[in-house]
Amino acid sequence: MKIEIHGDIIPNDDKWVYDWLDMDSTCPRDVNDAITKANGESLEVYVNSGGGDIFAGSEIYTALRAYKGDVTIHIVGLAGSAASVIVCARKSDITPTGMMMVHNVSSTARGDY
Numbered sequence: 509m510k511i512e513i514h515g516d517i518i519p520n521d522d523k524w525v526y527d528w529l530d531m532d533s534t535c536p537r538d539v540n541d542a543i544t545k546a547n548g549e550s551l552e553v554y555v556n557s558g559g560g561d562i563f564a565g566s567e568i569y570t571a572l573r574a575y576k577g578d579v580t581i582h583i584v585g586l587a588g589s590a591a592s593v594i595v596c597a598r599k600s601d602i603t604p605t606g607m608m609m610v611h612n613v614s615s616t617a618r619g620d621y
Contacts (some may be wrong), residue, residue, distance in 0.1 A: 509546040511539060511553045517560035517568070517590040533560075536567040543575055550578040553598075559589025562613070566590075572597035583608060 515532025526533035534557065543551070553572065559565070572579055572594065581600035588609035595608065602608060 509542065509549055509551055511542045511551055513539070513553060513555045513557055513568070513591065513594060515557060517557055517565045517594070519561055519564050534568070536564050536571065539568045539571055543571055546575075546577065548577045551575065551580070553579060553581040554584050555581060555587045555591055555595055556583075556585030557588065557591035557594075558586055559591045559609075562590045562593065564590065565593045568594050569597045 513534045515534060516526065518526060518533050518535050520535045520537045523533060523535045523537065551572075572581070579598040581595050581598055583595055583600060583602040583606040585603075586607050586609065587595045587602075588607070589611060592608050592610045
């Protein structure tokens with residue numbers, strides 16, 4: 509079964525906004541639904557994502573890691589940031605024109621106190 513991880517990696521609750529705006533995105537529910545449908549058959553995961561929410565990426569990583577069937581992950585474009593975490597879940601390969609980008613955690617905080 510083919511699973512495509514494209515666009516921003518987002519939390520489940522934000523998916524409706526991306527769908528409404530017709531923007532590529534992947535949330536943990538998308539991957540979990542595909543895994544349930546696969547029912548043990550081999551998974552081919554295709555990744556082209558600049559990343560996004562690390563917690564959603566971690567949940568997708570965990571789901572792919574825990575899957576009992578065979579999983580092969582293909583980087584077909586970019587696996588950046590949170591998407592780079594996902595591709596580490598199982599055996600992966602990268603197209604000759606692909607790119608993987610890993611970086612340190614970054615964050616901001618604002619307020620007046």
